[in-house]
Amino acid sequence: MSNTLPPLSAIRAFEAASRHLSFTKAGEELGMTQAAVSYQIRLLEDRLGFQLFTRKTRRIELTEHGAELASKVVDSFTSLRQAFEDLTDKNAGQLVVSSNTTFAVNWLSNRLVHFQMQNPDIAVRILPYGPDAHPRFDSSDVVVSACKAPPKDWIAHEVVKATFTPMLSPVLAETIGGIKQPEDLLKLPLVDPQDPWWDIWFAAAGIPDVDLSSYPNSRMGSQALEANRAIAGQGVAILTPYFCKNAIETGQLIQPFELTCRVEAESWFLSYPPINRTSRKVRLFRDWVAGELKRDGMP
Amino acid sequence: MSNTLPPLSAIRAFEAASRHLSFTKAGEELGMTQAAVSYQIRLLEDRLGFQLFTRKTRRIELTEHGAELASKVVDSFTSLRQAFEDLTDKNAGQLVVSSNTTFAVNWLSNRLVHFQMQNPDIAVRILPYGPDAHPRFDSSDVVVSACKAPPKDWIAHEVVKATFTPMLSPVLAETIGGIKQPEDLLKLPLVDPQDPWWDIWFAAAGIPDVDLSSYPNSRMGSQALEANRAIAGQGVAILTPYFCKNAIETGQLIQPFELTCRVEAESWFLSYPPINRTSRKVRLFRDWVAGELKRDGMP
DNA sequence: TGACATGCATAAGTCTTCCTTATGCATACT
């Protein structure tokens, strides 16, 4: 198959002209003048070496060859338009959020209903990714990731600062007569003792160089799971208080100390590439997240 | 369906890039640089509002959306290419000759075999048209018409001058003891007495204002038919000698007088639009016709 | 392990091509 299609602008003009059987109307559809269409058609005819239209007075007719070509070209363009339309439709109506599991489970999951009720025309698809996976930067419209900085050039909004403090179930605390001092925590099992946050917190609490190497390693990697184990009384977890608000209010978890730490600049960021700045669905989602945070009294 | 396709050049670049999964290769195929492809893809991505390719190092991958779009776009372009290829193939291999019946029957029909033997790759299609019809200027590659001048701007070769003289079968001539003088013809029935050529010929023969109105009107309109009736002895026909050569040589017809007439400038012309000047099949046909004429001793 | 090759991104400048404007022509309509 000789790969050399005639100039596409000429084909496009022909496609429209063959549908309208009028250069003038085709021009209108394509947003150009009659003369331009005429020029393009002639170009195509010269290129092919035969007439596509018969010029009657004030009227054009497809020639035999022209008619044959027209039907195929119109078909091709129809499916081409369909392809783009499908894509933009689907794309406009579907918001893909790549979020790490923690945020997805602790924050998004139980609020998303509100967003969907406010925006019934947008189907939200959450792609959660675990601690060892990477966000799907490419296939997502929006990414929520916990990191020090989102990809370069991306637009980023800080959602929640990654603070942390130990949490445990009141029942577990009672087993050792309550938690009075940080040291008390070491009497209990830790959920994911390998979490680097422990070192930082204990250091801040005045217990540097705590050795957690003897603790069994359960490596949960996601606050959602860690919180569940903590609630079940299986150990002490080190969690972000904001995400535990509900569990604390309902008495499932207690936060024994006010002291919270954070790794400098580490936060959850909602981010998206600049190209999405003007995207309706992205704007709506971003504003909705901001609103929710404000209601929670977040800065 | 929103009719606004993205720029076609961008779509074309995407189509090629998606097949090669390489901007460089796509550029080669399209005869442009890698930079140009990169530019067009970016254009398309900006327009659509999302990425089509993921840029890995020294490699690109289609995103989810990109892959979906690619399959459809490639399909569309494939059928588009196919459409043009079909057309040019068919067009290159098929020569459509619109010829008036006289020339088609008297000249083309029995010689065409030779042309087809010389050019087995070209399928000749003759569209004959009767005396009251018009040549199919549009749907033909070549037109053979009897007229004073072919369409303006067309390239025309005079094939046969439209000369004429009475012809009849020797049997019919014998019924009145042979044809000695032009007047003798009036003793016999005329095939198509309404043919204007009669007036002209009789006038040239020294018998002006001959009144043929009483003759039965059979209005054949095509020399082929008129010749047949003359051969059958049904009357005298006024024909072009060149087309009767064979019938005369075989004794089916006689030409009683040397006198031939013609209407000024009226001829059979082989003509075609300038666009076909370089067409192989048209060139071959034109040259073949010229060769045949030369063999017949025509100028 | 450093030198080189490969492939994409980007900026600046050029040049082509496409399009508009303006006009003419033929013809249909009133």
Place this chain on the structure above:
DNA sequence: AGTATGCATAAGGAAGACTTATGCATGTCA
């Protein structure tokens, strides 16, 4: 007859496509 409509054509202009040149990242090979 006069006007409106539709296509053709020429000339000029503007948008955008493409090239050149360069940078960057990384894989490869001596």
